[in-house]
Amino acid sequence: MAFKKLINSKTILSFFAAFMLFGTNLLMAQTTPGATGAGEDANQVNWTGVAYYVLLFFLICLGIAAVGKILKIYDLSLKIQGKKGLKWNNVMGVICLVFLLAGLYGAYWSFTVQGSMTLPEAASVHGVKVDEMFTLTTVLTMFVFFVTQILLFGFLFKYRHSDKRRAHFLPHDNTIEKIWTIVPAVVLTILVVFGFFTWQSIMDTQQVKGDINIDITGHQFAWELRYPGKDGKLGPKNFKLTTASNKLGVDFTKKSSFDDLSADTMYLPVNKAIRLNIEAQDVIHSVYMPHFRVQLNAVPGLPTFFKFTPTITTAQMRSRLNDPTFEYLVYCNKICGGGHYNMQKVVRVVTEAEYQTWLLHQKPYLTDGLRKELHFAAAEPQKTVSQNRLALNN
């Protein structure tokens, strides 16, 4: 066919080279004025660039077609010479082996390079347990991963088709089937038992006493924080009381509400048990603090809590990671709308002393505006607060 000749000829190659050169020139020429020129170009579609990519793709297709044709001719010529022709089963068998080796290397590379980019050590008491569980699971599963993938692709290479051989008729073997039912069952039982108790110890904390209560409330697209005042108690909430100045709907018929504080950054004293009270106002959000291995959904109408104890201060973590800008963060981890990807809050773990000084500087939740709205006399609650302070100082 003339078509074949065309593809195999040298002219097509030189044409290809010229095309590439032209194309790169064209692209470069396009980008340079775009970069220097005014912003009005920004919305202009670069059709030549598009056409270039489309043509490039067609050229690749042509190249593949050419290779295909060459293979076919080669195969035919082998057959004409009385040989068997290309043995595709062998070719594929070898490619399977190559894939296995390349894949093993790739997996190893990925584990070492990308594996080292993952989260640093857990910065909470229960997080250490989670990480132990993770290591155990990784060791067991990765063993299975490597063994099974090696067997899979190894078998493909080893038992690739041959006309001389017949497959081994083996419909079943009850002993070995029992073994590979029972062994995974036992291994999984071990994981379940460990997992179950780890999970219970993390989540079943209703009875644990002595927490610092912190309220975190999600809405599109930010978190609101509320700390208790000196009484250590957070005032109750009711969504029907929500107004522009009482954003969380705190119920001020209760005493415990008056000394509540609002904060911009979540400060946590190190080595103290924290109880995060979690709720959302509009849609589901999720409080996700990966460094502490903490996550719980924030669901409107369903207040929940997560108890944990941070163990590494921000300063310590900064020096361990050798990153002076490091911050712990709360992420939102449940799709909640357009701003979902940027709904963060800084968390600082500090010493007890730093925490106390910080707390003194936090503004009361009950702002003057809110006071006015609720028709409170300006002075009265102020007094109780200072009295409390006095009492404590004594």
Add this chain to the structure above:
Amino acid sequence: MSTVAVHDHGVAHHDEHGHEHHHNETFVSKYIFSMDHKMIGKQFLITGITMAVIAMILSILFRIQLAYPDKTFPLLTTLLGHFAPNGRISTEFYLSLVTIHGTIMVFFVLTAGLSGTFANLLIPLQIGARDMASPFMNMLSYWFFFLASVVMLSSFFVQSGPASGGWTIYPPLSALPKAMPGSGEGMTLWLISMVLFVASSLMGGINYVSTILNMRTKGMDLWKMPLTIWALFLTAVLGILAFPVLVAGVVLLIFDRSFGTSFYLSDIVLNGVQQPYEGGSPILFQHLFWFLGHPEVYIVIMPAMGISSEIMSVNSRKPIFGYHAMVYSLIGITVLSFIVWGHHMFVTGMNPFLGGVFMITTLIIAVPSAVKTFNWLATLWRGNIRFTPAMLFAIGMVSFFISGGLTGIFLGNAALDINLHDTYFVVAHFHLVMGSAAIFGMLAGVYHWFPKMFGRLMDEKLGYLHFWLTFIGAYLVFFPMHFMGLDGVPRRYYAFTEFASMQKWLTINTFITWAAIMAALAQVAFLYNFVVSIFAGKKTTQNPWESNTLEWTTPVEHLHGNWPGEIPTVYRWPYDYSKPGAEEDFIPQTVPFSQTMSSNLPHDFEDNPAGLAELNRFKSTLKAEEKVK
């Protein structure tokens, strides 16, 4: 209408290209409102492939956003209009893309496209029936599916854009039209589409189950059915039991959206405005959704498992190892998949004890999965492996199933899921174990049964190219995502630019996008091969893969009723490959034991004492003859 009746066509008179048949079959009744299961299978396949291509393009669009969060692409504005102002996809439209990509892939491609195609094509052909139990309902099933697809896609043409709450559409986000643009008309269309879809799925499923239970040919008892049929049967059962629950969930959501009820809503203040809802629970929806949702993932993977089992046995020229164990593990998965749904909800704040229980059931389901994997490996062991493209895709399915299944053991552990839930680790998990594995099972099926569907062969070399590019591409795309997840990178983020800690993943995002583009372009090889081979592929022989199952005893040219004469009787299981003593390395199910005396085994007559006696007599005469010699 009596498609079930025997039609005695002469095979030679058949014309593929739809000229008027001797009985009055018009273009419309043959190609459009067809009631022939083979044609309906093809309709499902082609619609499924079309939807897959669309969903794939959507994924490339959002991958471009992830790879180049600060670049502008004026072309995007030209294509997408106000969804991508100033050359960048908007945050909301990004979420729409993710949502519709997921919905189409899970439901329209891997449920309807996969089950619909192969259940319709294979059930009557492999059990020896002339058509489905109810061809009319079967036709309706396709047209409801088609309608559902049209409604789903039409949401791209409403001003506020398609649904954008993720394929799991959790309320209140999906229930409050003001919460995001996609929760407006787009969400309404999504819900309508899903109701139509479930109707389609139920009509199909009821048909599959009743056909398999009632219409098997003589001799085809349950334990002689190919694993494809077992898988499709159990899949249909799962669908029938699980999908109605989704409809219940969806209907309540429609009520909350349109009629002011509060099933899922309570205590809501949206943009500072108090909403009148009280007493509902957003978590209730999650229970209803995942009661379907988890079985759904097995609805997606089980047909792929059945198809791969069948193809691997044929092409290793070996019986599938542990046929009974394969069936029992499918049954085990079917039953267990109804009691694990809570593992998607570990961190919703559910009672910790309940979470613990769901963890136990979840990790139990890994046992039958492990058994299946080992049995596949044993099937390959000492086989005589032919690398057809179908075989390669079946193997790819196994490889992905292992890689993705193992990460399920992390996620199923509630303690670990605290930190992994909703991160890229989950994305990696389900794209390998479900996305890639099931798509590969489906492609394996397409390559394998293409000759049965279209009477022609697909090009093998292009199949090889398609396989390797896609296989490598999928691993390059999804493997690095595990590590992003382990770094705590959440899924469904529009850009990684706002968090200093995520910036180190930007280069890897670019890499993943280019791997995805390569894999997407590789599908051109498939589409070209598929379309061209329908019209100009090499004509196939009746049994191109030298396979044992019944579908290869039907003539190449399709005819209503499948077999020109009587339906053949079945005598043996479908996996007699390379049986010692047999002449050929395969013995079709239609060959009676009396014709294969030299290869019969005592095992073949476990519940047939007369046959066993016969075999013993045969053996003793053989021995006697030997002695005489």
